[in-house]
Amino acid sequence: MRSTFVPLRMAARRRAQHLLAQRWLAQRLLCAAMACMGVAAGAQTQPGMPAAPGSSCVARSGAPLAQSWQYVFSYQGGCENGLAQGEGRAQWLPRSDAGAAPIVWQGRFDRGIFLSRPAVRAARPLADSQVLLDLGPLADSEGKGGRLWVQAALDGNTPADACAPMALHVLVDIHSPLGSEQVARQWLQAALQHWQRACPAAAQNLVRLMLYQGFELAADADGHLPAPVVRATASLQGRELLFQQYSNNAAAQQQHNAGQPEQQREYSANAQRLQAMVRQYQARRVVDLPTLDKNLAGLRGQVVLVGVRPERTLSRRLATVRTAHREGWDSTAAVVEGPEIARWGKDSRLLAVKVQGRSTDVRTQDQVMLQLLGSVRCSEIDCEDYLLMPGGQWAHDKALP
Secondary structure (H helix, E strand, O other), rough: OEEEEHHHHHHHHHHEEEEEEHHHHHHHHHHHHHHHHHHHHHHHHHHOOOOOOOOOEEEEOOOOOOOOEEEEEEEEEEEEOOOOEEEEEEEEOOOOOOOOOOOEEEEEEEOOOOEEEOOEEEEEEEEOOOOEEEEEEEEEOOOOEEEEEEEOOOOOOOOOOOOOOOOEEEEOOOOOOOOOOHHHHHHHHHHHHHHHHHOOOOOOOOEEEEEOOOOOOOOOOOOOOOOOOEEEEEEEEEOEEEEEEEEEEEHHHHHHHHOOHHHHHHHHHHHHHHHHHHHHOOOOOOHHHHHHHHHHHOOOEEEEEEEEEEEEEEEEEEEEEEEEOOOOOOEEEEEEOHHHHHHOOOOEEHHHHHHHHEOHHHHHOOOEEEEEEEEEEOOOOHHHHEEEEEEEEEEEEEEOO
């Protein structure tokens, strides 16, 4: 008699196999769904930054290249914090045309941004698929100054190009007197000339220029730059800037402040301090070093007041100086002689001096020689506390009563 338990055991085995198959299929579908969600999430958190298959390193690009359904992205090279850094090779292979040549960016990267020009030193991301490209330092007549950045777009299938600028951004030292129109415009001219040397073949005529003051030019969390001190749109004709638009917030604020009662009291206090020096040393004029250099014959033998910044100590009695407050990038220097020099520091000073001739020392050839009668330390680097007069006018060449 055949047992009825055998068919029952076979049926149970088939039912178990069927349940295992269903569970395996459900797991595969769940994994696939989670993988798709992960890709979508990655695309949302890194717009314009395709990740190479099998790695987390990304390169910033324009919108067309960032579409993973259009291009297969791959990257080889340096990587830092998930971004292409240093030497590397980024490639986009079109999915629709198997025979199409890939788009390749090979060379230097910084923060995921391809540096397509040799003159570009570094880069920073901005909002709206734009970047800042560092073209290096700018210097005034003393070799000090700021830095030039180019704002450019990640457009289409090409990298951001410093020679196709949306704007030039200039960051200058906090002590640069941007309230002076001459100083501000010299910075803008230097920036445009620097850019033209880096991009001699660029056909762009009008360029937007922004001038900032501080230690660093940094975008906020949303990728937007701070408001500039000076805005301009200009072209360079020969060595001169031709402005289409221009505004200087520092100059406007300086003019506004000049009419305020508190500012007027400060100006009056400055004038009183200057008059005290006049009476003490019987000075005839207050001048700056360019005025002394140009009018040496007429000022020789006179006692004058001059605001200076110590530059180089030659001996315990001898030092070279430059003008404390300069209009533009003046580099005029003079030689001061007197026993008090041994006690000087680096602070700017208002000097009472007797004008001599010109130096014959090879170290200071042809510089104006000044005999030091006395001095006071200025509280401001440009000696504003002595030289900025009522009405907001600087005492560059002023006869004294």
